[in-house]
Amino acid sequence: MRKTGCNCRQATAMIERQQAGSLTILQRLRLRRHLSRCPPCRFFKRQTRLLGCLVRDRRYPAAAIRPDNSFIMNLLETLKKNI
Numbered sequence: 001m002r003k004t005g006c007n008c009r010q011a012t013a014m015i016e017r018q019q020a021g022s023l024t025i026l027q028r029l030r031l032r033r034h035l036s037r038c039p040p041c042r043f044f045k046r047q048t049r050l051l052g053c054l055v056r057d058r059r060y061p062a063a064a065i066r067p068d069n070s071f072i073m074n075l076l077e078t079l080k081k082n083i
Contacts, residue, residue, distance in 0.1 A: 005033055006033075008041055008082045011038065012075075014030070015045045019048060040074045041078070
């Protein structure tokens with residue numbers, strides 16, 4: 001039987017690759033399935049998308065963009081549970 005999902009570590013890596021447009025169809029499906037069940041990873045995806053827009057827009061210097069503390073804490077907790 002094939003594994004159809006992914007863990008949070010894999011999902012965050014796929015989210016970053018997705019921003020570059022380099023996911024296979026199977027990876028996109030696995031990521032979509034994971035995101036449907038994982039609020040912290042959905043939040044990470046939204047933050048990643050926002051950061052990408054801000055950096056591309058160049059209104060803000062990249063060094064000034066930082067995730068908020070609640071995001072970091074949620075992500076760390078989720079990774080600890082899934083590792």
